[in-house]
Amino acid sequence: NAGVTQTPKFQVLKTGQSMTLQCAQDMNHEYMSWYRQDPGMGLRLIHYSVGAGITDQGEVPNGYNVSRSTTEDFPLRLLSAAPSQTSVYFCASRRGVDNEQFFGPGTRLTVL
Amino acid sequence: AQKITQTQPGMFVQEKEAVTLDCTYDTSDPSYGLFWYKQPSSGEMIFLIYQGSYDQQNATEGRYSLNFQKARKSANLVISASQLGDSAMYFCAMASNTGNQFYFGTGTSLTVIP
Numbered sequence: 001n002a003g004v005t006q007t008p009k010f011q012v013l014k015t016g017q018s019m020t021l022q023c024a025q026d027m028n029h030e031y032m033s034w035y036r037q038d039p040g041m042g043l044r045l046i047h048y049s050v051g052a053g054i055t056d057q058g059e060v061p062n063g064y065n066v067s068r069s070t071t072e073d074f075p076l077r078l079l080s081a082a083p084s085q086t087s088v089y090f091c092a093s094r095r096g097v098d099n100e101q102f103f104g105p106g107t108r109l110t111v112l
Numbered sequence: 113a114q115k116i117t118q119t120q121p122g123m124f125v126q127e128k129e130a131v132t133l134d135c136t137y138d139t140s141d142p143s144y145g146l147f148w149y150k151q152p153s154s155g156e157m158i159f160l161i162y163q164g165s166y167d168q169q170n171a172t173e174g175r176y177s178l179n180f181q182k183a184r185k186s187a188n189l190v191i192s193a194s195q196l197g198d199s200a201m202y203f204c205a206m207a208s209n210t211g212n213q214f215y216f217g218t219g220t221s222l223t224v225i226p
Binding site: 044045050097101 | 116145147155156157159162164203205207208209212213214215216217218219
């Protein structure tokens with residue numbers, strides 16, 4: 001079991017560029033989420049999914065898109081990167097509402 | 113509205129002593145789950161302990177225990193016999209059984225002093 005994997009680990013973008021952060025899990029979990037972590041602010045939910053084909057917005061969704069075509073994959077797309085999106089991004093998955101989340105190793109994104 | 117509050121930005125504890133990290137939460141859902149995660153300086157998020165809102169007993173996992181006071185809406189983490197490797201950020205989180213979302217507090221930085 002690889003658990004939750006994320007690629008890339010590090011990324012530098014210029015303002016206005018777009019990119020996709022990849023996330024995959026091999027635990028057959030229905031629930032998947034994307035978070036961003038900024039100093040002093042904990043983890044904030046960007047988007048989440050409760051199953052293939054179902055996504056919803058979290059606390060800070062602006063500037064990001066997601067899709068969930070398979071149970072395993074949950075990519076996060078930055079449409080037009082801005083310096084305010086400089087952050088560490090975590091993908092997570094869990095089996096159900098009463099279960100702990102398993103986190104990927106994170107992607108450190110810098111937008112210049 | 114903020115769902116999880118951790119009022120201790122930083123804490124220090126002597127090695128081998130016990131320490132309590134505070135967490136209060138706000139929800140109107142009748143059923144919810146409370147979680148604690150550890151984030152060492154390497155950055156990964158490590159699950160520590162879970163408490164369901166209907167659990168009668170406080171959860172324990174090795175040196176970790178959760179002091180759950182439902183009426184006060186608090187879910188404090190107690191670490192017994194602190195070790196140097198316990199130095200990390202600790203996050204309290206809540207999952208709503210109806211909202212499908214997971215809310216995190218802002219974290220507490222724990223430093224264990226030899």
